[in-house]
Amino acid sequence: MKTFGARLRQARNKKMLTQSQVAQLIGIDYTTISKYENDRSQPDNETVQELASLYDITIDWLFTGGSAGQKQGNNEICIDGEREELTEEEAKHLKDSLEMFRLLQAKRIKEKNNKPT
Numbered sequence: 001m002k003t004f005g006a007r008l009r010q011a012r013n014k015k016m017l018t019q020s021q022v023a024q025l026i027g028i029d030y031t032t033i034s035k036y037e038n039d040r041s042q043p044d045n046e047t048v049q050e051l052a053s054l055y056d057i058t059i060d061w062l063f064t065g066g067s068a069g070q071k072q073g074n075n076e077i078c079i080d081g082e083r084e085e086l087t088e089e090e091a092k093h094l095k096d097s098l099e100m101f102r103l104l105q106a107k108r109i110k111e112k113n114n115k116p117t
Helices: 004-014 019-026 030-037 045-055 059-064 088-114
Strands: 076-079 082-085
Touching (some): 004 059, 045 059
């Protein structure tokens, strides 16, 4: 049976991120990520939410292995109140673009929070 830490590592590897990259994006030390993944420490609720969002997984899956892990969705999008069906290629492109935007946004927020005032 996989542990919380093993699922966390699996999700990080699936996103092809290093512990250092994740730590930098959410503003903690990379050794802390290692402790989480090796079940030597548990993240607080805010960090769990950040990791789940970053990895695009459910919190339920992280803790229990329940559900599919990946957030469920379809290839529909709503723009200006109208639903549109996307092709697999369009959906993948939008998802990749959104993921990159979120990573950059998280990095900007962390940099802003770390600047001296």
